[in-house]
Amino acid sequence: MSDGRLNAFLNRxxxxxxxxxxxxxxxxxxxxxxxxxxYIIKPVKENFLIGVTPAWWPxxxxxxxxxxxxxxxxxxxxxxxxxxxxxxxxxILFFVSALFVFWYVFDTGQQLLARTPMIHSSxxxxxxxxQVIIRDIxxxxxxxxxxxxxxxxxxxVTQFWIAVNDTFDPYQAxxxxxxFVSGGLLGGIAGALLTSLxxxxxxxxxxxxxxxxxxxxxxxxxxxxxxEQRKLRGGxxxxxxxxxxxxxxxxxxxxxRKNKYLLLLAGLLASAMVAGSLINFQFKIVVKDxxxxxxxxxxxxxxxYLGVLFLSTVFHWAATRRVLKNFGIRLALLVAxxxxxxxxxxxxxxxxxxFLVWAIFVRGSDKIFDNTVSQSVRELLYIPVxxxxxxxxxxxxxxxxNKFAVGLGAGLFLLLxxxxxxxxKPASTQVREIGFLVLGFIALWIVLxxxxxxxxxxxxxxxxxxxxxxxxxxxxDNVDMDVTGRVFxxxxxxxxxxxxxxxxxxxxxRKGSLSPELKELLGFKQDELRARSLDCLLDVGGEVFFRxxxxxxxxKDFEVEVRKxxxxxxxxxxxxxxxxxxxxxxxxxDRMEAAKLVGMMEPTPEVMRTLGLLLRDPSSQxxxxxxxxxxxxxxxxxxxxxxxxxxxxxxxxxAQTALAAYGPAVEDVLKEALxxxxxxxxxRRAIPEVLSRFGTQRSADILLAELACRQEDLEADxxxxxxxxxxxxxxxxxxxxxxxxxxLFLIERSYEIFLEEVLPGMGRPGADTRAEALLDLKIKRxxxxxxxxxxxxxxxxAYQNILQGTRKSVDYSLELLDNLLDRDLKSALFPLIEDLPxxxxxxxxxxxxxxxxxxxxRSRLK
Amino acid sequence: MIITTRDTDDVVIxxxxxxxxxxxxxxxxxxxLVKTHLDRGKRKIMLNLExxxxxxxxxxxxxxxxxxxxQNLGGRFKLFNISKKLLLIFxxxxxxxxxxIYEDEDCALRSFGQA
Numbered sequence: 001m002s003d004g005r006l007n008a009f010l011n012r013x014x015x016x017x018x019x020x021x022x023x024x025x026x027x028x029x030x031x032x033x034x035x036x037x038x039y040i041i042k043p044v045k046e047n048f049l050i051g052v053t054p055a056w057w058p059x060x061x062x063x064x065x066x067x068x069x070x071x072x073x074x075x076x077x078x079x080x081x082x083x084x085x086x087x088x089x090x091x092i093l094f095f096v097s098a099l100f101v102f103w104y105v106f107d108t109g110q111q112l113l114a115r116t117p118m119i120h121s122s123x124x125x126x127x128x129x130x131q132v133i134i135r136d137i138x139x140x141x142x143x144x145x146x147x148x149x150x151x152x153x154x155x156x157v158t159q160f161w162i163a164v165n166d167t168f169d170p171y172q173a174x175x176x177x178x179x180f181v182s183g184g185l186l187g188g189i190a191g192a193l194l195t196s197l198x199x200x201x202x203x204x205x206x207x208x209x210x211x212x213x214x215x216x217x218x219x220x221x222x223x224x225x226x227x228e229q230r231k232l233r234g235g236x237x238x239x240x241x242x243x244x245x246x247x248x249x250x251x252x253x254x255x256x257r258k259n260k261y262l263l264l265l266a267g268l269l270a271s272a273m274v275a276g277s278l279i280n281f282q283f284k285i286v287v288k289d290x291x292x293x294x295x296x297x298x299x300x301x302x303x304x305y306l307g308v309l310f311l312s313t314v315f316h317w318a319a320t321r322r323v324l325k326n327f328g329i330r331l332a333l334l335v336a337x338x339x340x341x342x343x344x345x346x347x348x349x350x351x352x353x354x355f356l357v358w359a360i361f362v363r364g365s366d367k368i369f370d371n372t373v374s375q376s377v378r379e380l381l382y383i384p385v386x387x388x389x390x391x392x393x394x395x396x397x398x399x400x401x402n403k404f405a406v407g408l409g410a411g412l413f414l415l416l417x418x419x420x421x422x423x424x425k426p427a428s429t430q431v432r433e434i435g436f437l438v439l440g441f442i443a444l445w446i447v448l449x450x451x452x453x454x455x456x457x458x459x460x461x462x463x464x465x466x467x468x469x470x471x472x473x474x475x476x477d478n479v480d481m482d483v484t485g486r487v488f489x490x491x492x493x494x495x496x497x498x499x500x501x502x503x504x505x506x507x508x509x510r511k512g513s514l515s516p517e518l519k520e521l522l523g524f525k526q527d528e529l530r531a532r533s534l535d536c537l538l539d540v541g542g543e544v545f546f547r548x549x550x551x552x553x554x555x556k557d558f559e560v561e562v563r564k565x566x567x568x569x570x571x572x573x574x575x576x577x578x579x580x581x582x583x584x585x586x587x588x589x590d591r592m593e594a595a596k597l598v599g600m601m602e603p604t605p606e607v608m609r610t611l612g613l614l615l616r617d618p619s620s621q622x623x624x625x626x627x628x629x630x631x632x633x634x635x636x637x638x639x640x641x642x643x644x645x646x647x648x649x650x651x652x653x654x655a656q657t658a659l660a661a662y663g664p665a666v667e668d669v670l671k672e673a674l675x676x677x678x679x680x681x682x683x684r685r686a687i688p689e690v691l692s693r694f695g696t697q698r699s700a701d702i703l704l705a706e707l708a709c710r711q712e713d714l715e716a717d718x719x720x721x722x723x724x725x726x727x728x729x730x731x732x733x734x735x736x737x738x739x740x741x742x743x744l745f746l747i748e749r750s751y752e753i754f755l756e757e758v759l760p761g762m763g764r765p766g767a768d769t770r771a772e773a774l775l776d777l778k779i780k781r782x783x784x785x786x787x788x789x790x791x792x793x794x795x796x797x798a799y800q801n802i803l804q805g806t807r808k809s810v811d812y813s814l815e816l817l818d819n820l821l822d823r824d825l826k827s828a829l830f831p832l833i834e835d836l837p838x839x840x841x842x843x844x845x846x847x848x849x850x851x852x853x854x855x856x857x858r859s860r861l862k
Numbered sequence: 863m864i865i866t867t868r869d870t871d872d873v874v875i876x877x878x879x880x881x882x883x884x885x886x887x888x889x890x891x892x893x894x895l896v897k898t899h900l901d902r903g904k905r906k907i908m909l910n911l912e913x914x915x916x917x918x919x920x921x922x923x924x925x926x927x928x929x930x931x932x933q934n935l936g937g938r939f940k941l942f943n944i945s946k947k948l949l950l951i952f953x954x955x956x957x958x959x960x961x962x963i964y965e966d967e968d969c970a971l972r973s974f975g976q977a
Contacts, residue, residue, distance in 0.1 A: 468936055471929060471934050474933075474959075475929075478960050479926075481923075481926075483955070484955040484957065485919035486919070487954070488919040489919045491916075491951065492916065517954045518954055521950065618886075619886060649888075649894065650884050650885075650891075650920065653920070653927075770903070773900070773901055773902055776903070803936050
């Protein structure tokens with residue numbers, strides 16, 4: 001099958017990208033063959049184990065629990081020291097050889113046990129001592145085989161996931177995990193089916209002879225995969241910890257112990273395993289009670305695993321992705337324990353005659369969930385763990401914690417067996433008594449899920465930093481814009497008008513902003529200022545008012561003295577007369593002085609009338625000073641005049657400041673101006689900024705309502721204003737439904753831009769980049785709006801890292817969004833922001849909204 | 863005020879001559895020019911202030927608005943060749959705490975590589 005056809009085929013089951021096709025196929029095959037062999041080994045092992053007395057059962061698990069640590073350490077060193085390919089080859093060949101040995105032992109053992117004291121036919125080859133040993137130590141080989149079986153599956157699964165990690169990054173792995181799990185399930189079905197069909201023909205022990213052949217196929221797959229890994233990595237070898245990075249089980253343990261999240265995760269997995277182990281003992285008790293003989297029992301076990309795996313596959317294909325996509329990790333994690341909790345409670349209500357049905361149901365459910373949702377989610381829970389720690393922790397948790405938990409389950413069973421004298425009790429009583437322990441561990445399991453899930457997002461976010469600061473906040477935190485403007489205006493006015501200069505200085509003094517550095521700066525031209533301060537305003541006839549400017553502004557009484565002058569009736573009368581004179585002057589400077597003066601005077605009707613005149617002045621500089629006066633007196637009657645000045649970029653900033661000074665009292669006027677479709681467009685675009693400075697609930701509501709009118713020329717300013725409100729006013733509430741509608745609209749518009757404007761120009765030399773830039777802006781607005789209904793900091797971090805982060809932080813960001821956003825938003829947004837080839841992105845966008853590209857979004861929305 | 867624009871790779875450099883101040887004869891504003899380039903997908907903006915004699919409150923507002931627009935899109939906005947006098951005013955008003963200011967064009971360009 002060609003790569004293209006194979007990719008098309010695989011895409012029916014999972015989201016496999018073209019470049020990933022071969023590697024994904026090899027990994028699928030790897031897991032398929034591994035579980036194929038394991039599900040031949042497993043029923044054979046279980047059959048032999050159930051065949052011995054129940055008092056011995058726990059020792060198999062205990063042996064695993066005690067010894068697996070050494071295997072973990074040894075395996076870690078092998079991984080550490082051997083090239084990956086050599087490691088895989090060596091371990092697989094070891095398993096092949098061992099399976100031949102076990103076949104011989106079981107075959108011999110079974111015949112010896114059946115026909116004692118006859119000697120097995122192999123005696124003619126001089127192996128009588130072996131036969132004697134096997135007979136003498138029986139059933140020890142059963143326990144050794146159980147241990148081997150556990151080592152085999154643990155190492156094989158670890159090898160498989162290491163191969164996955166060597167081939168794909170975490171986000172790719174997350175996409176493909178469903179396909180790999182399917183491979184494992186199908187392999188298990190094949191193994192269980194083979195066991196079920198052939199056990200009555202060849203006997204349990206001879207089934208083992210199939211496994212070496214299957215494992216040699218695994219070996220061939222591993223070699224093919226290795227070649228593909230080199231291709232994907234551009235010829236380089238898969239990363240290896242190297243000989244210095246020794247990872248023994250103690251180091252692995254340390255990695256888990258130092259990390260609270262991993263510790264809790266290990267606890268979660270352990271409690272699930274203990275519960276599963278105890279359920280397994282309940283199952284064995286019931287099976288032993290019902291099936292007395294080897295062949296029947298192995299056949300039942302083969303059928304049981306066949307059923308479990310078949311249902312797992314059906315459940316996996318039909319539900320795992322949906323459960324994860326629709327309900328997220330937490331609910332996916334809770335499915336298994338809640339189901340088992342209910343199943344375990346039912347044992348206290350059912351009659352003994354139904355126990356086999358119950359055992360099949362509960363043990364089957366445990367295995368089905370373990371094979372599907374739980375396995376997928378467990379892998380997802382490792383995503384936020386740093387790569388090097390994850391590598392060590394996975395070895396420890398997968399190969400040590402799990403087996404230790406099984407050992408703990410075995411220990412508890414052993415304790416119960418002796419303390420409660422199980423040997424003298426009927427199977428039904430034994431099962432019910434174990435049930436109490438099962439319920440306890442399931443409860444612990446549920447509690448740990450809640451705790452781990454609570455930590456998951458914070459662990460995910462820990463290494464997710466802002467790539468750039470919020471510029472609005474940076475300016476607000478560091479720069480006093482009012483003072484800065486006055487300083488520059490003071491300096492600018494110094495050469496233009498001494499009066500203006502001094503009035504600006506006085507403003508700075510009144511605001512207490514005249515620092516020593518600023519005084520020094522403003523004193524550059526002290527000689528020119530000397531004795532000319534307020535004389536033109538106060539008609540002091542050229543008499544020296546101040547000895548020197550520095551001395552004057554250094555005098556703390558200066559402000560008080562000037563205030564007293566301003567407050568006197570005589571001064572007011574003189575100034576009103578003076579104002580009238582200069583406000584109508586031909587000179588721009590005179591009118592600027594008048595406009596500045598207004599802001600320093602009492603707001604009498606005459607002064608306000610003059611202010612109105614100055615607001616109509618043709619000079620933007622005069623208007624700017626007049627707007628300063630508006631900010632001081634806030635006359636309602638001049639609001640329409642101020643609104644007019646939003647249109648010009650020369651007066652825009654000062655007009656916004658003046659309107660902001662009115663406060664929420666002018667919200668209605670601003671709302672009306674914003675909604676006026678015939679109003680000046682520049683002024684309308686400037687209003688959202690003013691409303692954002694109010695930051696009230698009503699301002700937010702006005703902006704959101706206007707955004708819903710979907711006027712593209714206002715979109716940027718409204719979204720930015722809403723984002724600013726959210727940034728500084730977390731108490732303001734936004735109606736999630738309305739915000740979602742606008743987000744989805746923006747996403748649809750982004751789809752349209754990509755398909756109709758960006759895609760056609762891609763790859764063309766000299767293509768216009770404006771469409772791409774517009775798409776970027778739309779996506780930014782989507783994220784800005786997301787901050788209104790989701791934790792703002794998380795959304796901002798996710799956006800910034802998707803835009804400028806490393807591959808790893810992009811993965812974390814997508815995972816964070818996956819946890820934050822609801823299903824609809826995720827499925828709409830992800831095709832836009834995931835790293836996809838253009839053609840694939842286009843296909844997904846078209847799939848997400850059928851008909852896109854044929855009919856414009858706007859016309860469809862109408 | 864005269865603004866000329868030149869591109870160096872993906873960096874847009876505005877060479878400004880004269881005073882950045884409010885003027886009724888102004889055809890376009892600095893912020894408007896910066897936004898035009900941002901709309902074309904440019905994210906690295908530099909202002910050459912070598913021939914800038916003075917800046918008024920309007921000019922400061924334009925520079926800060928340009929900085930905010932660029933920065934909030936994940937871009938970088940830098941000034942260079944600023945006079946000692948202007949630098950002193952920028953320092954006193956704390957503008958140097960938010961604006962990236964470099965001695966010359968080479969330093970400013972190199973700083974993009976370090977970011």
